[in-house]
Amino acid sequence: xxxxxFPALVPSSRSYAPGIFPEQQxxxxxxxxxxxxxxxxxxxxSLSLTFANIxxxxxxxxxxxxVDVMDDDNYAEFSASNVAGGASTELVPWIRETNxxxxxxxxxxxxxxxxxxxxxxxxxxxxxxxxxx
Amino acid sequence: MARYYAGQDGSVxxxxxxxxxxxxxxxxxxxxxxxxTTLSEDVRAFTAGLRTASGSLTVLYYDxxxxxxxxxxxxxxxxxxxxxxxxxxxxxxxxxxxEFDAVLTGAELSxxxxxxxxxxxxxTMSGDFVSKSL
Numbered sequence: 001x002x003x004x005x006f007p008a009l010v011p012s013s014r015s016y017a018p019g020i021f022p023e024q025q026x027x028x029x030x031x032x033x034x035x036x037x038x039x040x041x042x043x044x045x046s047l048s049l050t051f052a053n054i055x056x057x058x059x060x061x062x063x064x065x066x067v068d069v070m071d072d073d074n075y076a077e078f079s080a081s082n083v084a085g086g087a088s089t090e091l092v093p094w095i096r097e098t099n100x101x102x103x104x105x106x107x108x109x110x111x112x113x114x115x116x117x118x119x120x121x122x123x124x125x126x127x128x129x130x131x132x133x
Numbered sequence: 134m135a136r137y138y139a140g141q142d143g144s145v146x147x148x149x150x151x152x153x154x155x156x157x158x159x160x161x162x163x164x165x166x167x168x169x170t171t172l173s174e175d176v177r178a179f180t181a182g183l184r185t186a187s188g189s190l191t192v193l194y195y196d197x198x199x200x201x202x203x204x205x206x207x208x209x210x211x212x213x214x215x216x217x218x219x220x221x222x223x224x225x226x227x228x229x230x231x232e233f234d235a236v237l238t239g240a241e242l243s244x245x246x247x248x249x250x251x252x253x254x255x256x257t258m259s260g261d262f263v264s265k266s267l
Contacts, residue, residue: 010171053167053180086172115167116183 001103001131003077004068007061010085012052016095019045019102019128045102045128047095049083052121059112059120066110066124075103076126102128138226145190146223147202148215154193156251158224160231162186186233186258190224194242194250202254206240219259232263 022038051062069076077096078084084095093099107127112120145152165182192199204212205220219234235256244250 010173012168012171014172053169081173086174119167119180119182 001073001075004065004074005077005079006065006082007058008082009051009054009058009062010082011049013048013050014083014087014095015046015048017046018094019043041101041130043102043128043130045097045100046107047083047104047124047126047128049124049126050121051123053115053119054122056118056120059122062110062122062124063112066106070106075105075129075131078104097128100128101130101132103131105129138229142225142227144225145192146221146225147199147205148221149223150201152190152192152199152202153197154195154199156191156193158188158190160186160188160224184261186262187238187256188224189253189255192252192254194252199252199254202237203240203252206237206254220256221263222256229266231265233261234259234263 019042021040021042024036024038026034026036028034051058065076068074080087080089080092080096084092087095097104104126105128107125111123113122114120140157143155143158145155145158162184163186164184166179167182168177169180170177192202201213205216208216208218210216219236221232222235223230223232235258237254237256239253239255241253241255242250243253
């Protein structure tokens with residue numbers, strides 16, 4: 001497994017969810033809940049990115065990143081200056097998942113919508129998967 | 134003193150033929166602004182998108198009425214076999230002009246007491262300017 005750096009592109013919109021913890025809930029008839037926790041690491045964090053009206057050349061960089069990540073057992077690596085661009089320092093470790101054991105994989109292939117000749121809007125969906133546990 | 138242009142310099146051609154009794158024409162050209170702001174920026178940024186143009190012209194309804202103009206609006210191919218989906222418009226002022234293909238999107242006839250009957254025709258340009266001289 002190797003890290004593949006994401007292209008130097010800052011998204012125009014970003015949505016992050018930290019995932020969930022592995023547990024099973026049992027709810028009795030009186031409403032009481034019992035949780036059986038199977039681990040102490042969250043998993044399935046999600047990250048949605050939109051790159052609005054970028055050049056087709058930059059859109060191609062994202063598509064190539066998708067291939068480089070998914071054609072082998074690799075993961076995408078973000079930096080504070082690209083995908084986490086604009087986020088405060090407190091939030092950057094969450095978006096990069098450097099504060100967890102999660103690795104970013106593409107949840108689905110990137111979607112490229114052509115806007116006009118030479119310009120496209122690309123949306124990407126990532127999922128954080130537990131690795132090395 | 135620099136030459137200026139006034140309403141008396143204006144005229145309109147439809148399909149190469151002058152349209153009689155034109156009172157006014159207008160043309161509004163626009164370019165879409167596509168936002169390219171990223172999350173690391175504090176100020177919105179834009180790039181140029183698609184260009185469009187539209188406008189209107191007003192013609193007095195005399196005996197030499199702009200019937201072909203109205204037939205073009207209504208796409209009345211029974212009245213005029215030469216009518217096509219788009220019309221070639223040439224908006225002129227003196228020796229300067231805009232020439233383009235347009236879809237004539239509307240015609241409004243008004244007959245008002247104390248006024249000469251007139252027709253307002255609106256259009257939307259299709260494609261880019263065929264030629265222009267400014």
